[in-house]
Amino acid sequence: MVPPPMTSYLKIDAIGKSYGTTRVLHDVRLDVAPGDFTVLLGPSGCGKSTLLRIIAGLLDSDSGKLVLQGDDITALPAWDRDIGLVFQNYALFPHMTVAENVAFGLDMRNLPKAEIKARVAEALDAVRLGDLGDRKPAALSGGQQQRVAIARAIAIKPRLLLLDEPLSNLDAVLRASVRTELRDLHDRTGITTIMVTHDQAEALSIADRVVLMNEGRIVQNDTPEGIYREPASAFAASFLGSPPANLFPLPTASAAQTTGWTPPPAVAGHLGTDALLALRPEALKLTEEPTPHALPAHLKRIEFQGADRLAHVEALGHPLIVRLSDDQTLTRPDVWLTLPDTPRVFSKTTGALIAPATKG
Amino acid sequence: MSIWSQPTGSLIVDPTPTIKNYARIAGDGYYIRGLLRTLWLSLATTALAALLALPLSWWIVRRAGRFRGLILTLVLIPMVCGALLPTLGLMNLLGPLGVINGTLKSLGLIDRSWKLLGNQTGILIGLVHAFLPLMVLPLVSALDRLPRDVEGAAMSLGAKRLQVWRRIILPLSAPGLIAGSALVFCAALTSFVTPLLLGQGKVATFATMAYQQASLVLDWPFASALAMVMLAILALIGTAAWGAQKWAAET
Structure with a gap:
């Protein structure tokens, strides 16, 4: 795991929040470095949007502290925070033109007319909508509306830009291009950005740091590569990747013996314990001839995905997905599954990492 | 019929066209004052209803959640009761020995009863109470369309609540x-039962005047003229509202 950043631009200090008796955030702690693009990732209901709204000041936390650039902003109302916010449904003001929408935050700051005009033009140019200022939002496409919402948020030169599922309402093609644009915009402006999403591919492709949340807690805070290659829990392994890592419960030593499997040395010690292997589809290999430590498996079907082919196999009664190399052909249903030498081992009951014990 | 006339003391209608009835309305301070009083009451009712309905409707749309249906029903009940x-319920509430005065007096907050019946205050309370739903319903449907x-x-852009x-x-x-x-x-302009009962005959509005002329004095042509004036005002309001809607849609 990469050590957490030293300088903290935004410090989220033990933020807790409950709705009635349901606790949606359990004393969440997070440090965001200046200029970082951080993505809060997790399944729906994990508390990521609640956390974002608390940072924006639209929701009050029950406990904990928010420190932005050294200022305690916990009790500051939303309108005094200077935090730009972009919503999934855009939340544009339908009775104002695009330019009036973008000017709204500057109006609220009572800036001189000329400066407002210049900054509106600048913000609209930044999202490449310079010529649409006179339109009403209803006359724009979904992607354009989203860009107006982004322009409106960056026009105030916010201390922090928050994006709440900004791409979820766009179609797949548009989503990929807006994603690239968002990252470009971030790199040009250097605004520290926090984005919420439930889409792991989006998180991995756009973020400097991915903060994975589950059930109101941060389960891992890492670089995209770190969280993908070195998941800290079975949940992280099974949430990231498409398809995600296979979670393979280890059999007892005698069951392994009956099927004729001699596991790799790093795995053998965990046989018969409360252990799961997390196996990435691309880290597995299928062969028609046995190799040392290979696991006998049954090939059920090959799924064609264009660039990829995914083999669905069954080993020791458990389904697994294997990504095949381009040139590989398999003709027989009885195959051998080669595991990585040192796969990551997690506890079946708690999901905690058992091995490797340290980094590596 | 409003351009016919009826000689005093007679019940026979003379169908010769005349503007006598309208001249009487325009020339008699009693009717002009009644008209102004009615317009003022209607205007005040509208303003009060808007003031109450705006936060209520916003709350229903944004905050009521699963209680929305229940609250809308509660708002509507005064309308469906006629x-x-x-x-009559309000008379019990507002009277000198009614619930409000009784409570305030027993709490020692006031010495003498507030006069809430037989004056414009009582009528205003009654009108707002009766017609609030007419303001809430269109507002709820307008606010429902708010993204x-x-x-x-x-707020994130720096706007305070106001x-x-x-x-x-x-x-x-x-x-x-x-x-x-x-x-x-x-609705307030043409309301009849509310000003009659809560005004207790002491506050004449256009509707109660027309009623008097039609049912007590039996001067139907004059009552018709009063009704025509009311109708003209209604048409004016309708046109103004239509124009205002167009203007609001454009800006």
């Missing part, structure tokens, strides 16, 4: 506000 029952999160977006209302919620609820105002104004 005019008489709620007004989710616009308030949050405005500015959010002035710059975002009010402009976007204008169609509902205009429709509701026209409805409440017209």
